[in-house]
Amino acid sequence: MSKIRTRFAPSPTGKMHVGNLRTALYEYLIAKHENGTFVLRIEDTDQERFVPEALDIIYNTMKLTGLNHDEGPDKDGGYGPYVQSERMKSGMYLKYAKELVEKGEAYYCFCTKERLENLRASSTTEDGKEIAKYDKHCLGLSKEEVEANLKAGVPYVIRQNNPESGTTTFHDAIYGDITVENEELDDMVLIKADGYPTYNFANVVDDHLMGITHVVRGNEYLSSAPKYNRLYEAFGWEVPEYVHCPIITDENHKKLAKRSGHASVEDLLEQGFLPETIVNFVALLGWSPSEDREIYSLKELEEVFDYHHISKSPAVFDITKAKWMNGEYIKAMDMESFLEYAIPIIREVVAKDYDLEKIAGLVKTRIEVFPDIKEKIDFFDELPEYDIAMYTHKKMKTDSENSLEVLKEMLPLLEAQEDYSIAGIEALCKEYIAKKELKNGRVLWPLRTAVSGKQMTPGGAYEIMEILGKEESLARIRKGIELLENA
């Protein structure tokens, strides 16, 4: 069996769609699983939609996610160039298209945009839904007429010539054999009026020339697949293994689009997802491993990935589960890497001179996504306004009255206390609790409330007081006493 070669062929038109990333990932995994070659090819045949920054986005995301290519524009493997606009310079696409024209598998078309629009309009029903295929008008042109038009410089495109009867069958690794009536096949444009090949055509030519063995694509391309097959057949080329993946949808089961808010890798990164999570999560959309397990690094995926386990039905991108997974990754992170992500965010909320690393430690197991940190630690800089009803907690058996008592009794002890480490404060509190024969909650609840002004906090009274330090802790407790007394 020949060595596997896969390719990721994005067009630089904007952000990296997660569906795109998954395609790239599967291509990468199919290749790496078999020790094959993963190539990056840039499909920039649409000059109108081309956006230069998109190139950086492509390279950056691939680097960030670890999908390193073996060949590409920046890594020649002997199949270059790897950018279609560069490949076009040699006139190769046109050459191949002409070969098809000679074989009768394609033809020149001089139809104007207006004629095509009229054609469409005339075959459209009242509800504006029915769209016709090209009527092969220019197929009827004589050789002489074509020559004359070409000589006169009339703008032209080259279209595929599909038969009007019979059927075409293509095979997909996931969906099996799919057969369609040839009369359904539109004579798609191969070479555009500007001389560039269309995506469909360049794709086939380049995949062949680059020796690509497995083609992974989203199943939105399923309906155009038969036309590809005809192209391969017309050229007499071997058809690669098609692997169509199910669509990734939003919660409404519609193709994931920008408005969902998490359609691109950039969106996800901005929302505080780790690259590892994105890769892991996206791998599991439409594919599942044979063992009962969900957390996989890229390396591990390379080992277990078997594309035959890709499923057929669409998968909803469940942001809730993605967050859970991100939380798992955060918990598993070593402190050092966690701090790199967390500290900058903590700084946004905490301006005072507290030990940010300690704050980070408090929060590490309590967040799913980095921005979650903010609202959890907003009380450090400034004690929020809070209602004294917060002192009342049924389970802790506290109310505003006994809370006041506890705070008043603890205040002098805490004033006298020098050691404001967790252990120091704990020892002090425990001693008091033991002496008074109370439950922990009876005294710790009021303390934590006074010191944080919040119902829920990361860490308990000890942790918070250690970070706040003696002076601030005492100030907040006095404030609590004052509030309770004035109630």
Next chain:
RNA sequence: GGCUCCAUGGUCAAGCGGUUAAGACAUCGCCCUUUCACGGCGGUAACACGGGUUCAAAUCCCGUUGGAGUCACCA
């Protein structure tokens, strides 16, 4: 609308003729605990429907219904 594809809990999904129909997220309850979270334990919840084939169907076939994708000189 034509064509194509798809159909197991709210979501991701295992299953590939014989199972008490896994597991995960979410949700609910309990435990742990100074709150929340983490962690642990447990619960609720699914084979769209109708016909076949078969001793036996979530699994195979047909139909219905539902959903999606696609129908560009975009990719």
